[in-house]
Amino acid sequence: MEPLVAPELDTYLLDLAAQQHSDAVLEEMEARAREQNFPIVGRAVGRFLEVHARSISARRVMELGSGYGYSAYWFARAVGEVGSVVCTDSDAGNARDAERYLTGAALWERVRYRVGDALAGLAAEDGEFDVVYCDVDKVGYPDCWRAASDRIRMGGLYLCDNVLWSGRVAQTADQSDSTEAIREHNRLVAADRRYISSIAPLRDGVMVALRIS
Numbered sequence: 755m756e757p758l759v760a761p762e763l764d765t766y767l768l769d770l771a772a773q774q775h776s777d778a779v780l781e782e783m784e785a786r787a788r789e790q791n792f793p794i795v796g797r798a799v800g801r802f803l804e805v806h807a808r809s810i811s812a813r814r815v816m817e818l819g820s821g822y823g824y825s826a827y828w829f830a831r832a833v834g835e836v837g838s839v840v841c842t843d844s845d846a847g848n849a850r851d852a853e854r855y856l857t858g859a860a861l862w863e864r865v866r867y868r869v870g871d872a873l874a875g876l877a878a879e880d881g882e883f884d885v886v887y888c889d890v891d892k893v894g895y896p897d898c899w900r901a902a903s904d905r906i907r908m909g910g911l912y913l914c915d916n917v918l919w920s921g922r923v924a925q926t927a928d929q930s931d932s933t934e935a936i937r938e939h940n941r942l943v944a945a946d947r948r949y950i951s952s953i954a955p956l957r958d959g960v961m962v963a964l965r966i967s
């Protein structure tokens with residue numbers, strides 16, 4: 755599968771994002787992702803998430819699929835000292851590692867980590883969110899949208915990674931469960947009149963949907 759973004763352009767974007775601030779903890783998390791082939795969003799998308807959260811002055815962020823806290827790092831920066839990021843992941847080991855990394859980055863106090871199913875975690879939280887970010891197993895994407903879209907405040911954002919799935923969404927021969935689920939998810943978002951949405955072809959495609967009604 756061809757990468758969505760040409761490798762030299764991807765490297766350029768990552769390098770540019772890396773020049774914006776340096777943090778040994780972030781580098782440690784990125785090194786681990788390379789070593790273990792763990793699918794973090796990476797520096798350019800991380801910065802993209804932070805910019806979007808800051809642009810709406812987000813204070814309350816819900817993450818569906820947090821891994822060891824890499825994307826949460828960017829949201830925790832965005833929400834500031836009074837804000838909060840609720841993380842979810844089915845793997846308790848990821849929660850322990852997130853605590854270690856984000857404590858090292860002085861961001862853990864802004865984070866609450868729920869171990870278990872992401873949608874059960876969302877259902878257990880009260881109220882509306884400024885941002886819901888989706889990055890779970892891809893077959894879960896349509897249900898994440900259905901649940902999340904009702905829980906985002908007016909003017910809030912739904913953000914979701916991997917929505918172009920290395921271009922497979924546009925390859926009709928690919929009818930795998932994950933590809934079909936992402937296609938359904940993208941159709942549902944596009945058809946929802948409560949939101950206006952756009953997909954940034956950054957890395958693996960990032961959905962941005964703004965709630966307008």
Ligand SMILES: C[S@@+](CC[C@H](N)C(=O)[O-])C[C@H]1O[C@@H](n2cnc3c(N)ncnc32)[C@H](O)[C@@H]1O
Binds near residue numbers: 796823826843872890
């Ligand atoms: C792509 S990784 C998340 C990466 C993270 N957002 C980042 O960029 O650092 C997906 C994570 O979601 C978790 N996961 C997948 N499906 C889930 C579900 N339905 N409920 C809870 N966790 C889930 C996996 O254990 C994995 O750690």
